[in-house]
Amino acid sequence: MPSRRTHVTESVAQSELAVALARLRAELDVPESFAPEVLAEAEQAAVADPGTDLRELAFLTIDPPGSTDLDQALHLERRSTGFVVHYAIADVPGWVVPGGAVDREARRRGQTLYAADGRVPLHPVVLSEDRASLLPGADRSAFVWTFGLDERGAVTSTALTRALVRSREQLTYDEAQARIEAGDGDSSLALLREVGLLRIELERARGGASLNSPDEEIVRTEGGGYSLERRHPLPVEEWNAQLSLMTGMAAAQLMLDARVGVLRTMPKPSEEHVTAFRAQTRALGRPWPETISYGEYLRGLDRDDPASLAVMQAASGLFRGAGYLAVDGEVPPDPIQSALAAPYAHVTAPLRRLVDRWGLVVCLALCAGRDVPEWARSSLGELPSLMGASSQRASRLDAESIARVEAALLSTRVGERFTVTVLEVRGERAVLQLADPAVTATCPAPAGIRAGTELEVELLAADIATGTIEFRAAGAA
Incomplete structure (x- = not known):
């Protein structure tokens, strides 16, 4: 699929x-290396024999190039009445001792962070990129979901x-897409x-809208610099995501x-926000018909159309407020993730x-008819604030x-003029x-300017230290 990449090449x-990114890490208190006791516990960790052997199933993984922290592996079969999906998830609960050094550090971190100048893993790499990772050719303990699907x-x-x-x-996604297209x-x-x-069609029918919108990623170049890439996800990425959903x-x-x-x-958008969004789509010449769902409408947009980009920018503000909700004894009044409509x-x-470890342990106990482990149940209430x-x-x-x-991409182009699309x-x-470069910025709005139109602008300043562009x-x- 098409992508656009622009490089930071000037040595200055x-x-x-590099200095600005290092300062940003410090400002946000981004964790650095793991403490010796955390590394020692990870090195000494062992996982119990799961008992069940499913190595006869030809699982495979699909991930971005160079990935080594492989959480999921899939295997699908056709059955006379539909399908069977086996979905293996890395057995992190089997490796991490509740209350231990690795667990305490993981609670402090919450999730793997993807910084421009390097990844900050949730767990020591001996676990996240080796022993617990579902690497090809390696025997691994996993939580295996088995789903029966109808036609x-x-x-x-x-x-x-x-x-x-x-x-x-x-x-990789490219390899998987090529293999699928080749038959x-x-x-x-x-x-x-x-x-x-089929899952996308079911999502459409219930009014969900999980969309693979264009991604903006920072990529390290071979020369030690940085590039910014905006790319459209491949179809296989959405099909793969549907298994996770x-x-x-x-x-x-x-x-x-x-x-x-x-x-x-995630709460439902208010009627006021929905009405305002419909008005925006009409103003952009891409009206959202009353007869189709939000998700179906957005799926039909041309991702290369400037007005459609403006619509998607406006749509990003429709669903906000995602969070986590601990459940213990009472069904919450509104448990829906509104973008998924489920x-x-x-x-x-x-x-x-972090939170996935609890979810897996809870679900395994429920499927086996056992009590949820005390360490997991007693700490459910901590997860929303930690995450x-x-x-x-x-x-x-x-x-x-x-x-x-x-x-940095624009720092040598101060004084130049650019033709841009007004998103909002x-x-x-x-x-x-x-x-080119694929940059999103702001400027004082000229009188009468509308979203979806083109505008010629002049770059006045680009401050690398603060990320301010004027x-x-x-x-x-």
Whole structure:
């Protein structure tokens, strides 16, 4: 799929950017190395024999290039009445001792952080990128979800067990997409496309809107510099994501039925916000018809159309307030993750996200008809605040890192003019999207300017240290 990448090549800009990113880490108190006692415990950790052996299943993983922290592996089969999906999740609970040094440090970190100048893992790499990771050719203990699906892709049965698995191959998204397009028979990859499309249709029918919007990523270059890449996710990425969403929804239903666990929630947008968004789509010439759902409308947009980009920018503000909700004894009044239009829980990324470890342990106990372990149940109430603080730090690190890279990309172009797309007008400021480099910025909004239109602007300043970029409309005083 098309992508656009622009590099920071000037040595002075690279040097300033490295200093700015290091300062940002310090400001946000981003963890550095693990303490000796954490590393020692991780080195000495052992996992119990899961008892069940599922190594005969040809699991495979699909991840970005170079990934070594592999949380999920999949295996799909066709059955006469539908499909069977086996979804293996890294057995992090088997490696981490509750209350131990690794556990305490993971609670402090909350999640793996993806900084411009390096990844900050949730767990020591001996676990996250080696012993607990579902690497190809290696025997691994895993939490294996088994789903029966009917011919429409709807879940008819759910089971969860710990088992020994062995992934056969590790594919990148590009490799998986190419194999699917070339025709891969009735393999897991071929069925992934079929099941993924069925699950997307079910999502559309219930009014959900999990979208693979264009990604903006900071990438390290071979020369030690940085680049900024905006890319459109491949279809296989959405099909793959549908398995994770299906698992999270099944986990949430188990928790709700038993009235214990931790949910990922998001409130519904208010009628006022929905009405305002509909007005924005009409103003942009891309009206949202009353007869189709929000998700279906957004799926039909042309991602390369400037007006559609402005619509998606406006849509990003419609669903806000995502968080975690601990459940213990009472069903919450509104357990829905509104963008998915279903209850949902995080259980598929325990190597990279703290809360998933609890979700897996809770669901395993529920499926086995056992009590939830005391350590997990007694600490459920801590998770929303731990994950909230971690998510806030991750969001700031991501946004402010991108801002500093964007400033570095533009630091040698002060005084130049650019033709940009106006994504949104917020009071007296206009949100701008540059095409090359792929930078998002703001400037004072000229009178009468509307979202979805093009505007010529002049770059006045680009401060790498703070990530501040200043534009003004060309010709403005």
